[in-house]
Amino acid sequence: MHNVWLIAKREYTERIKTKGFLIATILIPVLMGGGLFGVATMASKAKATAHIAVVGSQPQLAEDLKRELEDSKESKMTVDVLPPSTAHAVLDQQISNNLLDAYLVIVPATGSGQRPTFDFTPRSTADIATSTTIENALHRVLTREYLAAKGASESETSALMEPVTLVVIAGNGKRGDSKTSFYVAYTLFLLMYMVVLLYGMNVARSIIEEKTSRVFEVLLATITPDELLAGKIVGVGAVGLSQVGIWMVAAGLIAARLGATSGVQISMPQVVYFIVFFVLGYTLYSAVAAALGAMTNSEQELQQLNMFMMIPLFLSLLMLQPIVSNPNSMLSRIVSQIPFCAPLLMNLRVSISMPQPWEIALSIGLILVTIYAVLWVSSRIYRVGILMYGKKPNLPEILRWLKYS
Amino acid sequence: MPIVELKKIRKVYDTKVAVEGLSLTIEPGTMFGLLGPNGSGKTSSIRMMIGMTVPDSGSVSLFGKPFDRGALHRVGYLPEERGLYKKMKVLDQLVFLGQLHGLSESKARERSLAWCERVQITEAIEKKTEELSKGMQQKIQFIAALLHEPELIIMDEPFSGLDPVNAELLQDTLIDLRKEGKAVLFSTHRMDQVEKMCDSIALISRGKLVLSGSMREVKSSYPRNRVHVVFSGDELFLQNPEVEEAKNYAGIAELKLHNEAGAQKVLAEAMARGTVIHRYEVKEPTLEEIFIEQVRASFGDEEARGIADA
Numbered sequence: 001m002h003n004v005w006l007i008a009k010r011e012y013t014e015r016i017k018t019k020g021f022l023i024a025t026i027l028i029p030v031l032m033g034g035g036l037f038g039v040a041t042m043a044s045k046a047k048a049t050a051h052i053a054v055v056g057s058q059p060q061l062a063e064d065l066k067r068e069l070e071d072s073k074e075s076k077m078t079v080d081v082l083p084p085s086t087a088h089a090v091l092d093q094q095i096s097n098n099l100l101d102a103y104l105v106i107v108p109a110t111g112s113g114q115r116p117t118f119d120f121t122p123r124s125t126a127d128i129a130t131s132t133t134i135e136n137a138l139h140r141v142l143t144r145e146y147l148a149a150k151g152a153s154e155s156e157t158s159a160l161m162e163p164v165t166l167v168v169i170a171g172n173g174k175r176g177d178s179k180t181s182f183y184v185a186y187t188l189f190l191l192m193y194m195v196v197l198l199y200g201m202n203v204a205r206s207i208i209e210e211k212t213s214r215v216f217e218v219l220l221a222t223i224t225p226d227e228l229l230a231g232k233i234v235g236v237g238a239v240g241l242s243q244v245g246i247w248m249v250a251a252g253l254i255a256a257r258l259g260a261t262s263g264v265q266i267s268m269p270q271v272v273y274f275i276v277f278f279v280l281g282y283t284l285y286s287a288v289a290a291a292l293g294a295m296t297n298s299e300q301e302l303q304q305l306n307m308f309m310m311i312p313l314f315l316s317l318l319m320l321q322p323i324v325s326n327p328n329s330m331l332s333r334i335v336s337q338i339p340f341c342a343p344l345l346m347n348l349r350v351s352i353s354m355p356q357p358w359e360i361a362l363s364i365g366l367i368l369v370t371i372y373a374v375l376w377v378s379s380r381i382y383r384v385g386i387l388m389y390g391k392k393p394n395l396p397e398i399l400r401w402l403k404y405s
Numbered sequence: 406m407p408i409v410e411l412k413k414i415r416k417v418y419d420t421k422v423a424v425e426g427l428s429l430t431i432e433p434g435t436m437f438g439l440l441g442p443n444g445s446g447k448t449s450s451i452r453m454m455i456g457m458t459v460p461d462s463g464s465v466s467l468f469g470k471p472f473d474r475g476a477l478h479r480v481g482y483l484p485e486e487r488g489l490y491k492k493m494k495v496l497d498q499l500v501f502l503g504q505l506h507g508l509s510e511s512k513a514r515e516r517s518l519a520w521c522e523r524v525q526i527t528e529a530i531e532k533k534t535e536e537l538s539k540g541m542q543q544k545i546q547f548i549a550a551l552l553h554e555p556e557l558i559i560m561d562e563p564f565s566g567l568d569p570v571n572a573e574l575l576q577d578t579l580i581d582l583r584k585e586g587k588a589v590l591f592s593t594h595r596m597d598q599v600e601k602m603c604d605s606i607a608l609i610s611r612g613k614l615v616l617s618g619s620m621r622e623v624k625s626s627y628p629r630n631r632v633h634v635v636f637s638g639d640e641l642f643l644q645n646p647e648v649e650e651a652k653n654y655a656g657i658a659e660l661k662l663h664n665e666a667g668a669q670k671v672l673a674e675a676m677a678r679g680t681v682i683h684r685y686e687v688k689e690p691t692l693e694e695i696f697i698e699q700v701r702a703s704f705g706d707e708e709a710r711g712i713a714d715a
Contacts, residue, residue: 007505209491214487215490217486221477223505387458
């Protein structure tokens with residue numbers, strides 16, 4: 001135990017002292033916060049600004065659409081209204097010359113009570129923003145015309161068309177904000193993703209460093225490989241935990257400063273679960289990383305094996321959206337039990353909608369069992385692998401290592 | 406009570422036999438030379454001695470008891486491939502390694518400083534390892550192996566890469582340690598060092614023990630059939646039938662004779678031919694000659710020449 005402590009202490013103090021630690025501590029939250037804030041602001045402020053042409057025989061409909069598109073909450077387009085006689089070839093020409101982004105042809109309805117149809121030709125069929133904006137605008141214009149035709153007054157129509165706002169009441173009875181709680185959950189998720197990956201890789205890198213500098217030879221003359229592995233995982237993990245701790249405290253201070261105005265709420269259980277799942281996730285991934293580090297001889301070789309760590313993390317990232325939109329669906333429940341995804345996904349579910357206690361307990365249990373199994377395999381690979389230099393082992397060789405005592 | 410006792414240890418890596426039925430004993434207060442060509446199993450044997458790897462069969466005893474990790478605090482090990490943390494300061498590094506060998510922090514610090522002074526690297530104490538020359542790094546590694554005052558010191562190629570001044574400094578340090586009653590085992594290719602320093606040797610080739618015993622025993626088991634001649638004039642005496650092999654370097658010749666008695670006959674012929682003899686010395690073979698001969702015998706002749714020259 002004393003040796004594990006010594007190794008962990010060395011890893012911790014040497015890492016904390018580096019400039020890299022300081023830079024990461026400051027830059028990661030700044031970049032991530034800035035990025036999230038930036039995307040959110042851009043998304044809310046961005047208006048469609050395309051230049052389009054509307055071709056149609058119904059001047060009223062075309063003019064209404066023009067008004068709706070040129071000056072509304074979500075769009076600031078330039079709209080030219082053209083007579084139906086306009087040749088499509090001319091418009092196609094304008095599109096290919098970049099003078100026009102799209103054109104819309106209104107085909108009048110064939111019978112009464114039927115809607116006109118709309119043929120839309122954009123420059124890029126992938127421009128979903130413009131087409132969605134036009135669809136919404138058309139829908140509003142048609143509804144308004146219909147209401148006007150039925151004799152509704154201007155003010156009645158406006159009142160009916162007004163968007164509806166939901167007042168969100170959080171569990172504690174206070175007024176909540178689904179957007180901010182979503183961002184909090186999202187931020188915590190990304191934070192864990194980055195830290196687990198970063199520090200997992202650090203374990204692998206530190207093993208490779210000791211391997212290339214041959215420090216192992218000296219260390220193994222007094223301590224066992226298992227002590228070395230344990231010390232390394234504990235030491236590097238403690239650095240990660242310190243970093244997360246610094247961020248949490250800083251975030252807490254900022255939140256306290258901004259007070260209620262920010263509307264950001266991180267509850268105590270959220271923090272506790274975050275730390276529990278971080279420790280579990282980190283231990284699991286660093287155990288995998290240790291095996292990868294022991295198998296390889298250089299950073300380059302490690303890069304090639306990185307996918308073993310990246311794939312489950314990436315899968316978790318893919319699952320982010322489905323879980324956020326429906327945290328208690330069957331899919332969410334199943335993927336959040338997969339041990340390699342559970343630290344991230346179960347924690348995400350905890351922070352957006354508390355799952356059943358047995359679900360949390362089961363996922364923690366499964367992670368613990370997996371950690372035990374991975375450590376068992378890793379420590380064996382590590383024990384043999386660290387003394388092997390030179391050629392990269394192939395799979396049968398690694399399997400044979402597992403049999404060495 | 407022998408300090409190290411290996412009994413018929415054997416280690417196989419996949420298909421390659423690294424060590425085959427090796428037995429050897431190291432007594433306290435001896436300087437033990439472990440010799441062998443590259444890839445002969447020296448490092449594998451040493452690793453098994455300190456439990457870094459476990460032999461497939463056979464037994465290892467340290468300090469008169471079957472191998473136990475607790476005994477490792479009484480062993481100092483300098484690996485063949487030097488290993489230090491590049492970014493760590495020298496003193497921190499020494500203290501860390503000392504603590505791993507069971508010293509308290511203050512004791513480790515005190516001894517590190519004393520040793521740095523002894524091997525003349527005090528100016529390096531506050532530097533990072535990567536800023537130091539290879540020779541200095543080697544001295545630090547050397548200190549790290551000795552900080553906890555081990556009773557058994559194992560050094561794999563301790564003098565490789567050192568300039569003559571520093572090599573001598575470390576040699577003298579090892580000799581001092583032996584005088585204090587410690588057992589020292591080192592492996593090397595440099596036969597002159599072994600001849601000068603060692604009390605006992607073991608020569609292994611292809612994982613097998615070829616030769617072992619005290620230096621005197623080993624040497625006296627070979628006939629005194631080597632002659633070192635310095636002469637001028639007629640050199641036809643070198644073709645005397647008693648001479649098995651002669652290397653003539655313009656007036657200085659190294660002869661190998663069929664047997665000890667031949668030396669006088671060769672000298673008589675030289676006198677008869679009127680060759681002027683400045684020096685005529687009958688010797689036992691040098692360790693290097695024994696080494697080459699034994700390694701050659703264990704391999705095919707052709708193969709061995711390449712190895713012995715390497």
